[in-house]
Amino acid sequence: xxxxxxxCLSALICATGxxxxxxxxxxxxxxxxxxxxxxxxxxxxxEAGGLWYEVALAAGKASLTFVEPPAKPELPDGALPDGRIxxxxxxxxxxxxxxxxxxxxxxxxxDGVEAGSLVIDTRSGRRQEIKLDDGAVFEDLEPxxxxxxxxxxxxxxxxxxxxxxxxxxxxxAERRGRYQIVAETPPLGQPNRWLNPAAIGDFTGDxxxxxAFVRQPHDVGVLELWTWSNGGLRKAGEIPxxxxxxxxxxxxxxxxxxxxxxxxxxxxxxxxxxxxxxxxVSFAPAPREIxxxxxxAKAVTNLGLIRDGATLxxxxxxxxxxxxxxxxxxx
Numbered sequence: 001x002x003x004x005x006x007x008c009l010s011a012l013i014c015a016t017g018x019x020x021x022x023x024x025x026x027x028x029x030x031x032x033x034x035x036x037x038x039x040x041x042x043x044x045x046x047e048a049g050g051l052w053y054e055v056a057l058a059a060g061k062a063s064l065t066f067v068e069p070p071a072k073p074e075l076p077d078g079a080l081p082d083g084r085i086x087x088x089x090x091x092x093x094x095x096x097x098x099x100x101x102x103x104x105x106x107x108x109x110x111d112g113v114e115a116g117s118l119v120i121d122t123r124s125g126r127r128q129e130i131k132l133d134d135g136a137v138f139e140d141l142e143p144x145x146x147x148x149x150x151x152x153x154x155x156x157x158x159x160x161x162x163x164x165x166x167x168x169x170x171x172x173a174e175r176r177g178r179y180q181i182v183a184e185t186p187p188l189g190q191p192n193r194w195l196n197p198a199a200i201g202d203f204t205g206d207x208x209x210x211x212a213f214v215r216q217p218h219d220v221g222v223l224e225l226w227t228w229s230n231g232g233l234r235k236a237g238e239i240p241x242x243x244x245x246x247x248x249x250x251x252x253x254x255x256x257x258x259x260x261x262x263x264x265x266x267x268x269x270x271x272x273x274x275x276x277x278x279x280x281v282s283f284a285p286a287p288r289e290i291x292x293x294x295x296x297a298k299a300v301t302n303l304g305l306i307r308d309g310a311t312l313x314x315x316x317x318x319x320x321x322x323x324x325x326x327x328x329x330x331x
Contacts, residue, residue: 023293026325028055028062033321036251037301040070044304044315046323055315055323057308062325080115082250084142088154091174094121095143095156098129104137104163106192108218110248114139118158118172120179128179130172136162139194141252146200148209149173149182149228157211159195160184166193169213169226171233183232185224188215196245198223198268199257203283205265210236210283212268214255217243221273225283237287243273246300253302258312260328261290269314271299278314278326293326 032049039045044055045067053064073085080097087094097115104114114137118130132138139161148155148171156172156179166188173182188195198212203225210227223242226233244254255270265284272279275298280291301317306325314326 023291023329024325024327025293025295026062026327027296028064028323028325030064030323034301034317034323035321037304037315037317038070039253039302039304044306045070046304046315046317048323055304055306055325057306057311057313057325060308076119079119080141081113082109082111082141083115086143086145086156088123088145090147090152090154091122091124092120092145092154092156093123095119095145097138097140097143097158099131101137103134104139104161104191106139106161106194108139108192108194108245108247109141109252110250114161118143118156120156120172130179130181132160135164136160139167141250144197144200146209148200148211150208155182157197157200159197161194162187163191166190167195169195169197169211169233171211171228183228185226185233185235196252198242198244198255198270199266201257201266203257203266203268204236205284212255212257212283214242214244214270217245217273218247223268223270223281225287237283239281239283239287239289241273242279242281243271243275243299246275249300251300251302254299256303256305256314258305260312269303271295275299275319278316291328296320296324297322 030048034048036047046053052069054067078098083097085096098119099116100113101116102112140159144157145154160170161167168187169185171183195213195215212225215222221242223239225236227236257266260267267282269280278293297318297320300319304315306313
C-alpha cells in the first residue's frame with residue numbers, strides 16, 4: 001500500500017499582485033501502482049493494479065471508489081486499432097482516424113502504425129473520409145472537435161506528419177459542403193519531429209478559440225498558442241520548458257485547462273520539460289508562469305482535473321507508481 005503522505009513543496013505563484021504562495025502536493029493512498037488516469041464524463045478515474053477507481057474530493061479529503069473499467073466503444077471497420085472516437089457538439093456526430101499504415105517510421109506513440117485518413121460522420125447522416133497522400137500520416141489517436149474558425153460549426157484539430165518535414169497542426173473544416181484541411185501550422189522541419197496538442201479554448205480573453213500545443217515535448221518543450229486569424233492560424237505566444245507526453249506512451253492528455261488564478265480566463269497546467277515540476281501558465285495578459293510545484297517523482301500519466309467546491313485540484317500519476325493531488329493554498 002502506498003502510504004498517505006502530505007508533502008508541502010515549494011511552489012511560487014507569480015500572481016498579478018506579486019505575492020508568493022505555496023501549492024500543496026499530496027500523495028494519495030492507492031491499492032497498487034498507478035499506471036493510468038482517464039477522465040470519463042468529467043470524472044477522474046485512476047488505474048491501479050489493473051483496476052479502476054474514481055477520485056473525488058470533499059471538504060479537502062480525497063477518496064477512491066472502485067468503478068468498472070472505462071467502456072471502449074467498438075471501432076468501425078478500418079479504424080486505427082488503438083484510436084478513439086470523438087463526438088462533436090454541432091454538425092459532427094463522430095470522427096475517428098482510419099486507414100492504418102506503417103509508411104512513417106517514427107513510433108512515438110508506441111508502435112509503427114499511424115493513420116492515413118480521417119473519417120467524419122455528420123449529424124445529417126453523411127460520411128466523408130479525408131485521405132492523406134503517401135507522403136503524410138495523421139500521427140494522432142483521437143480527433144479533437146471544436147469551433148476553431150468561429151462560424152458555429154464543428155472543426156477537427158489533428159496532428160499531421162509528413163515523411164520529409166515532420167509534424168504540423170492541421171485544422172479540418174467544412175467548405176462548400178466538403179471537409180478539408182483549411183489551415184496548418186508550419187511543419188517542424190525534419191522527419192520524426194512531433195507536436196502534441198495541450199488544450200483548446202480562450203486563453204487570451206479575446207473570446208476567440210485558440211489551440212495550444214507542445215512543440216517536440218521530449219527534447220525542445222515549447223508550449224505554443226495559435227489562434228484563427230484571416231482564414232488561417234497565427235502564432236499568438238509561446239512559453240518554454242513544457243512537456244505533455246512520454247515517448248512511446250499513448251497518454252496524450254498530460255495537460256488540463258481551467259481558470260486557476262480566478263481572472264476569468266483559462267490557464268493551462270502541464271509538466272516541465274524534465275517532468276519534475278507541475279507548471280501552471282497563462283497567456284493573459286502575456287505568456288507567463290503563475291505557479292510551479294516540485295513533484296516527488298517524474299510525471300508519467302494524463303492529468304485529471306477535480307473540483308472541490310470552488311477549488312480546483314490536479315491529479316497526476318508519477319514514475320514511482322504513486323498518485324498525487326496538487327492544490328492551491330487554502331484561501
